[in-house]
Amino acid sequence: MIKRGKKGIPFYQFENLESYGEIVHGIFTRNGGISPPPFHTLNVSFLCGDQRENVLRNRNLILGVVEMEKMVSGSQAHGNRALVVRGLDDRDNEIEGFDALITNTPGIALLVKQADCQSILMHDPKCKVIANIHCGWRGNTHNVIKSTIALMKREFGCQSSNLLACIGPSLGPCCSEFLNPSNDFPKAFGEYKVSPYHFDFWRITIDQLKDEGLKEDNIEVARVCTHCNSYEFFSYRREKITGRFGTIIGLK
Numbered sequence: 001m002i003k004r005g006k007k008g009i010p011f012y013q014f015e016n017l018e019s020y021g022e023i024v025h026g027i028f029t030r031n032g033g034i035s036p037p038p039f040h041t042l043n044v045s046f047l048c049g050d051q052r053e054n055v056l057r058n059r060n061l062i063l064g065v066v067e068m069e070k071m072v073s074g075s076q077a078h079g080n081r082a083l084v085v086r087g088l089d090d091r092d093n094e095i096e097g098f099d100a101l102i103t104n105t106p107g108i109a110l111l112v113k114q115a116d117c118q119s120i121l122m123h124d125p126k127c128k129v130i131a132n133i134h135c136g137w138r139g140n141t142h143n144v145i146k147s148t149i150a151l152m153k154r155e156f157g158c159q160s161s162n163l164l165a166c167i168g169p170s171l172g173p174c175c176s177e178f179l180n181p182s183n184d185f186p187k188a189f190g191e192y193k194v195s196p197y198h199f200d201f202w203r204i205t206i207d208q209l210k211d212e213g214l215k216e217d218n219i220e221v222a223r224v225c226t227h228c229n230s231y232e233f234f235s236y237r238r239e240k241i242t243g244r245f246g247t248i249i250g251l252k
């Protein structure tokens with residue numbers, strides 16, 4: 001990731017995506033917004049206890065940085081449902097029941113809200129289709145990656161070999177402690193153990209992407225742990241009552 005800043009708001013970009021002029025993207029931090037503690041400051045979630053007006057102002061700050069007209073998010077249910085976004089009216093800034101959003105419509109920024117879960121940004125430069133996937137450990141368990149890529153193929157004719165994927169800041173193997181892994185995870189996750197109670201979810205996501213046919217060279221991982229860097233990113237595990245930072249992608 002490369003650190004950038006605009007209008008006093010810091011954000012990061014992926015090296016694999018920055019050369020594609022048809023898209024905008026950004027991994028925003030918790031800094032540069034207006035929300036008070038414990039949501040300080042650039043919280044983009046309506047659902048964590050922050051005032052709705054603050055969240056709308058923060059989302060508009062981000063739209064100003066990326067110069068997009070509209071932003072849409074899913075309510076993020078830790079499931080595997082993906083939605084194709086075709087257009088928006090003003091009420092639609094959050095759509096109930098979805099973890100992944102896909103679009104080929106210019107001007108709409110797809111937002112994923114995070115505090116330890118992964119955002120996976122996807123771009124098909126050939127078909128000009130983008131996606132943003134919210135994926136925590138339940139998302140890996142239900143394989144939201146597979147259902148999202150299947151929908152990209154079905155609706156837009158995307159091919160796996162063209163797809164780029166970028167895994168953002170999220171809980172690293174250093175801090176992914178699960179005390180009851182045999183209850184929570186499928187057996188296959190056993191090979192991703194880095195200690196008796198720690199798992200490498202970055203590697204699980206890489207392998208789930210490769211299982212869908214993505215090339216390893218087309219996958220970039222930020223390798224930044226939100227729990228270890230909570231001055232810059234919200235971490236639910238560290239703070240419990242806290243905000244959500246935003247990762248966005250849009251077609252110009």
Ligand SMILES: [Zn+2]
Nearest residue numbers: 174175225228
């Ligand atoms: Zn960590």
